[in-house]
Amino acid sequence: MTDTAAAAASADLLATARRIALAVSATALEQRRRGVSVAATKSTPIDIVTAVDRDTEERIRAMILDARPDDGIFGEEEDVHVGTSGLNWVVDPIDGTVNLLYDIPAWSVSIAVVDGPPDPEHWNAIAGVVVNPVSGEVYEASLGGGARLGDRELRIDQDVALDRALVATGFAYSLERRRSQADVLMHVLPRIRDLRRIGSAALDLGAVAAGRLDAFYETGLNPWDHAAGGLIVREAGGRVGGLRGEHESDRMLVAAAASVFDQLTEVLEGAGA
Template sequence: MTHDAAASADLLALARRIALVAGEHAVEERRRGISVAATKSTPTDIVTAVDRDTEERIRSMILDARPDDGIFGEEEDTHVGSSGLNWVVDPIDGTVNLLYDIPAWSVSIAVVDGPPDPAHWNALAGVVVNPVSGEVFEASLGGGARLGDRELHVNEDVPLNRALVATGFGYAVERRRSQAEVLVHVLPRIRDIRRIGSAALDLGALAAGRLDAYYEIGLNPWDHAAGGLIVREAGGRIGGLRGEAESDRMLVAAAPALFDELTALLEETVV
């Protein structure tokens, strides 16, 4: 299926409107108080009622506007559509930050042409909203990336040893142990590390020049669908190791030259 820039811009406008409404709702729910509704992969991998309520609200707004599209989200079963377009939704990215009232969590919504698999989709529109700060990172295919009214571009010409690099960690003990081993290898060779707690905000920050690079093992498609398009439209490169596409095995994002340096470093330790 082919989509022109105008169609992608229309999808972005809808995604932005939905994300802003959902984010406002989530902030109101957080003010009323929050509790852990369930755990997922481990006792520290939590889901709150806000996550579930926010995803339900997002799904309802999507289906009201575009009933033939599919929806692939974190908290609920996939809704299979007939249009070929899929909405990839993370209702709250940074749930632990939300729980602790750390103002670094986001609503992430992308629209992709094709299946909800990063190796086979073509991202058309993506928006990442931080409802606490009010910042809106967004991009449409061929339309560039923006933070509010500001056009975004990744930092260029940053050598690896001067790069401020973000990452994140999983919930399972064994994964954390292996991620720590990678970090020990990476940290002495870069400027410093940042761990914000929301992959979507990390990618938005990279596009905005607040970070130079980002890598993480174990991401799900909804964690980076919107942020990945924002980085690409800001001139960045995203992929995995050894020429692979980004996946749960690894996602690396940076300006093209730094991407090559960082992936080479990571390939020394990641099997």
């Protein structure tokens, strides 16, 4: 496939992902306005699922299969759908479910298309969309096509020092992992401008791309948490990876401008992350 053909294919996939994300976001927002309650728990009693999560993923899957019946689907709430095209849609129907439950306006729908298996160490992300249904903001990117917030092209500020960086993080649902995350945080906090905990990794990554944050790090993320957001950061000129030269994974994801990335990973490694 030529570069021109690849760019056109990426743009088409992005358009489909955007259309689906916007449609399900509108429905999810209407459900939130009618009221939300916990439907079930998953890994721990504080790892919750709502009917909105399940309904939104069902709608996303149906719309993907209608538009792209040969593609695979890898989502948070349902089993993997195995495709034959080599492309996989990596879906987080609601990223920030606790925020949704409490009506905090920082939750999102995240949809990405990757070439290869649904594994960050082996896929090549092609298109990604993150929508905040409450604000209506749409972060998006396609491979080689740049990143945007609405109509605004995104380029990360490359001239930021760690001690002037606004950094975001998140915390696991495992209490044991939270203890280790708190220990690491005590090493990070004295070395940065300030810290934010927003509650949606997808929105955190979009905020890094948009310059609202200078960096984001978290352990325990799943592929669907960062598939779209990671591409958006990279296409905005940022770096995404793990520690000690590794790919991003559930062990660690760091996203930042190049000027901050090495400094932050050094601090995290020194803290035993």
